[in-house]
Amino acid sequence: MSQTPVLEVKKLKTSFFSSDGEVPAVDEISFSVGEGEVIGIVGESGCGKSVMSLSIMRLIPQPPGKIVSGEIRLKGVNLVDLSEKEMRQKRGNDVAMIFQEPMTSLNPLFTIGNQLTEAIRLHKKLSKKTAFARGVEMLQLVGLPRAKEMMSEYPHQLSGGMRQRVMIAMALSCDPQLLIADEPTTALDVTIQAQILSLMSDLNRKLKTSIIMITHDLGIVAELCERVIVMYAGKIIEEGSVEQIFRNPRHPYTVGLLQSVPDIQEKKERLYSIPGNVPKPGTIHLGCRFAARCEHAHERCTQENPPLYKTEEERHYVRCFLHDKGGSKND
Ligand SMILES: Nc1ncnc2c1ncn2[C@@H]1O[C@H](COP(=O)(O)OP(=O)(O)O)[C@@H](O)[C@H]1O
Numbered sequence: 001m002s003q004t005p006v007l008e009v010k011k012l013k014t015s016f017f018s019s020d021g022e023v024p025a026v027d028e029i030s031f032s033v034g035e036g037e038v039i040g041i042v043g044e045s046g047c048g049k050s051v052m053s054l055s056i057m058r059l060i061p062q063p064p065g066k067i068v069s070g071e072i073r074l075k076g077v078n079l080v081d082l083s084e085k086e087m088r089q090k091r092g093n094d095v096a097m098i099f100q101e102p103m104t105s106l107n108p109l110f111t112i113g114n115q116l117t118e119a120i121r122l123h124k125k126l127s128k129k130t131a132f133a134r135g136v137e138m139l140q141l142v143g144l145p146r147a148k149e150m151m152s153e154y155p156h157q158l159s160g161g162m163r164q165r166v167m168i169a170m171a172l173s174c175d176p177q178l179l180i181a182d183e184p185t186t187a188l189d190v191t192i193q194a195q196i197l198s199l200m201s202d203l204n205r206k207l208k209t210s211i212i213m214i215t216h217d218l219g220i221v222a223e224l225c226e227r228v229i230v231m232y233a234g235k236i237i238e239e240g241s242v243e244q245i246f247r248n249p250r251h252p253y254t255v256g257l258l259q260s261v262p263d264i265q266e267k268k269e270r271l272y273s274i275p276g277n278v279p280k281p282g283t284i285h286l287g288c289r290f291a292a293r294c295e296h297a298h299e300r301c302t303q304e305n306p307p308l309y310k311t312e313e314e315r316h317y318v319r320c321f322l323h324d325k326g327g328s329k330n331d
């Protein structure tokens with residue numbers, strides 16, 4: 001992996017506004033993704049993973065949502081400043097996203113071929129014939145048999161796993177530098193899930209596409225990613241290499257998450273899960289957001305907001321006072 005960041009997110013804040021006020025679903029998040037790097041973003045449901053990916057794609061419904069502040073730099077260009085027209089050029093061409101349920105992003109009324117060639121022609125000036133050939137090639141690349149026949153089929157004629165492969169083909173058809181996959185395998189059964197993940201890993205190796213893999217499944221992260229970001233209630237609470245996070249997790253929440261991973265060797269679910277729920281964003285203004293569920297919570301935890309501390313390990317950060325060694329902070 002080279003160190004050139006493809007994506008740099010700086011102090012990104014995305015909020016939803018209602019009569020109850022502002023809910024900061026993504027609250028000043030900063031991270032970067034290198035060329036060809038696969039980064040995992042994990043955290044329980046509601047912690048802001050999808051809002052973050054939709055912010056990068058500039059697909060936050062406004063209103064009620066809004067990117068309030070911060071920067072999203074894709075190869076140096078701040079996406080936050082772009083017009084909708086300019087952003088449409090970026091989507092697909094430079095950054096593409098795969099969603100959890102492919103049926104919602106495929107139009108049931110058009111054939112696969114129609115949708116795939118449209119997507120290709122939207123970004124590349126190709127004849128219909130060339131775009132069709134490129135579509136077939138992409139379906140083959142994602143391991144779909146009978147690619148040519150499939151071009152004239154409709155989404156409902158395919159299985160869930162095949163539809164997800166079509167979505168991946170569509171997302172990759174314009175060679176984006178960055179692919180955001182938001183829980184791309186959650187709706188699929190385990191065997192298909194494994195196939196899709198190994199496909200993404202192959203594509204990353206072959207095409208050097210950087211990938212942000214969003215999941216609540218740490219097993220997927222261990223298999224696919226180099227770095228991990230752990231989110232909690234709209235904030236990054238720990239960041240490090242997969243090795244650092246799995247071998248030596250520092251944040252009490254990460255420790256709990258790892259203990260909740262089903263033990264594959266023993267082939268049984270571990271029963272431990274972290275008691276309590278993620279607080280609604282915006283409800284905790286002072287103190288650590290994890291305090292109500294943390295067995296190590298002490299007085300300071302309810303009186304100050306913990307910054308992201310550097311650990312003694314390179315590029316390993318943790319937002320917890322237990323790791324306050326007198327100052328070195330990352331934000
Ligand atoms: N359309 C919306 N309107 C209002 N609030 C929203 C909307 N979408 C998300 N949110 C808020 O953002 C938070 C994070 O949601 P989301 O990013 O979807 O979580 P995750 O993907 O991690 O499960 C939610 O808890 C909710 O408070």
Ligand code: SF4
Nearest residue numbers: 288291294301320321
């Ligand atoms: S800052 Fe305090 S409450 Fe928060 S995780 Fe650390 S010990 Fe627990």
Ligand SMILES: [Mg+2]
Nearest residue numbers: 049050051182
């Ligand atoms: Mg989500």
